[in-house]
Amino acid sequence: MLLSVIILSYKVPYYLQLCLESVQRATQDIEAEIIVADNNSSDETAHLVTTYFPQVHFIENSENLGFARAYNQAAQQAKGRYFCILNPDTVLPEACFKTLLAFAEKQQNFGALGPRLIDGAGAYLPESKRNIPNPKVALKKMTGDTSSYYANQLAQDEVGLAPVLVGAFMLITQSAYHELGGFDEAFFMYGEDIDLSYRLLQLGYANFYCGNLSVIHFKGESTIKDRRYFRRFYKAMHIFQRKHFSQGFVSDKLLALVLNFLAFSKKQEALYKTMSEESLERAYWCSDSEIPKGLVTKLEPQMKCESVRLDQITTKLPPGILIFDMNALSFTEVISTMQLLKNSKNRFRIRPSNCNFILGSDASTHRGALLKW
Incomplete structure (x- = not known):
């Protein structure tokens, strides 16, 4: 194999x-x-x-x-x-x-x-x-x-x-x-x-x-930047230093103290806003099929839902949430589109094939958004 x-x-x-x-x-x-x-x-x-x-x-x-x-x-x-x-x-x-x-x-x-x-x-x-x-x-x-x-x-x-x-x-x-x-x-x-x-x-x-x-x-799903994360990360760094770059007992203990101080001095970062708290007014359904009625019900009236083809998506697209339907798209297309619009105000959600949910994340340091219907 x-x-x-x-x-x-x-x-x-x-x-x-x-x-x-x-x-x-x-x-x-x-x-x-x-x-x-x-x-x-x-x-x-x-x-x-x-x-x-x-x-x-x-x-x-x-x-x-x-x-x-x-x-x-x-x-x-x-x-x-x-x-x-x-x-x-x-x-x-x-x-x-x-x-x-x-x-x-x-x-x-x-x-x-x-x-x-x-x-x-x-x-x-x-x-x-x-x-x-x-x-x-x-x-x-x-x-x-x-x-x-x-x-x-x-x-x-x-x-x-x-x-x-x-x-x-x-x-x-x-x-x-x-x-x-x-x-x-x-x-x-x-x-x-x-x-x-x-x-x-x-x-x-x-x-x-x-x-x-x-x-x-997405990263933020497996790594929430709270104090537990910082303690684990800094402890891991100390294990690595002691294993490969040990300078002796006193130096190792001093390094451990410094790392512990840095870990406890970090502030927990707030979790990202949920989908219902989004400020964007448009939702773009990227697919060759109609947007599911259950999803429309969840998004409206906060957002106007409209369909868009991938070849219509440019950097001039008015800001909104792009929802990629994997029943119709390739992951290569999704990744390319996200990179094209990475510095825009647009946000991205993905619907796995034949599923009644969309998900995504707007920042690597925060928990993402999940919306089910």
Whole structure:
């Protein structure tokens, strides 16, 4: 088997449904398997996967094992020559795997690669490519200076070597993954992708960034910027520093104190407004079919609903919410349109095929919007 797509899910059933539809399309002509490991979501996730995606291998954990441990568990059952480590709040274009696997097959000492990630507003996510966070870089990052943390030596749309990739989407060979022993389970959540990337480099592998292919990562669905997040993130940074750049007991303790102080000094960011609180007055239905009556009822009278073809969408389109109907569109078209309008006042929602809900996110640091009818 060529490819195993491994998705770790935790309390994001609707985003997972959209993700799985995009993965199915991207693996249609590839010898591939899809594995979903759920960390005890206790919601609709199990029913959704087993009912609507019966071909997916579903692992239902009775507790939250964390990121590293759950992925390692799923990887033991994976059969592909390549593993795709994937978040459930991602959306892939149809040619994603064909493009990236063809690139990987041509590289010498290939370790892993990652694509260009964009958020739910179409904006580029700089964590798509990062540098090694040695102590100096890590402290600068945690005080707000990201100039050395992100791999700005590469442009957003370039293809080239990138030291550190992001675990939201990481394509890695099965052999390299097992040679490393998988993710380090000392990391519960955050930091394990940095550690894996760095260990690949230490073994002589090369990591690549492919800026010529874009993948949506809503991000805010799995990462709410509250104090728990900051504590976990800074703890992960301390584990990484102690593991790879230890300066002795006193220096390590001092670094831990600094990181704890920074974590507790961060303020929780407010969650984003829900759909009902939107200020936009137009909703554009992007499809070749009529807008569902239930959706019209939900949106009106706050918004005027009208249909629009993709070839009618330009940067001069009056601001509104664009609703992409996946019964009629490709994910490639959706991603391209979002990037075209990324700096506009428009917002984006996606309706998975044959579903009675739309969802999306307007900022990478906040919870997104879900509207059911």
